[in-house]
Amino acid sequence: MEDDIFKALADPTRRALFAKLATGARNATALREGMGISQPAVSQHIAVLRGAGLIREERAGRFVNYSVDPRGIEAIGRWFARYRAFWPDRIDDLRKLLGEMDQ
């Protein structure tokens, strides 16, 4: 599954779609706006992101609503945690961010 995640994120268009979903859930048509690709292309990208556990879907009548799937984020976080030791300069920044979250 880690493999699916990184393969999914390797494509810039898919990262853009994912980033857009992170600003708020929406359906495929709304997701397509300003992307400059065909509807099937969006549908295929969605299938890849979904297969990687990065996004999830919820049927809403004729529409399908897509949103970021926390399980994917969690998987990336687990992978990244293995290398955080190489990132000493930012530990303080992160600590500060977590501190701010308490308020």
Next chain:
Amino acid sequence: MEDDIFKALADPTRRALFAKLATGARNATALREGMGISQPAVSQHIAVLRGAGLIREERAGRFVNYSVDPRGIEAIGRWFARYRAFWPDRIDDLRKLLGEMDQ
């Protein structure tokens, strides 16, 4: 550069090489051990990882020593930070980890 990073990490062999380097710097020959691919393949993978800023090299006579480049880790961290909000369950774990680091 974000694009180079994700493209580099999309390949499982490259992730394996990167993970191996994260356990300690080593030269290309040592890095190749147990990978089941040719020497040129390793060399090509190294070039991709290096181009993405994920690893760095240091000439040591006839050998070249490769190690994890913190700049790459930092770039991933910056990208990941944008989505950490979707990962609420793990914030406490992370906070605990950072707390342990103080000791």
Next chain:
DNA sequence: GAATCACATAAGTCAATGCTTATCTGATCG
């Protein structure tokens, strides 16, 4: 129930990629 809308699937095309063998470069050592 026919038309339409949201989305998925099929099929084909073209570029990118990961691998191989063969060869080159540059440093070490007899």
Next chain:
DNA sequence: CGATCAGATAAGCATTGACTTATGTGATTC
């Protein structure tokens, strides 16, 4: 200086992958 070793580059091949147009499916609306 000739042989050898570490690693990079060249060239070719097979596979994958992102896109397109065309069509299918299932829900909505008149």
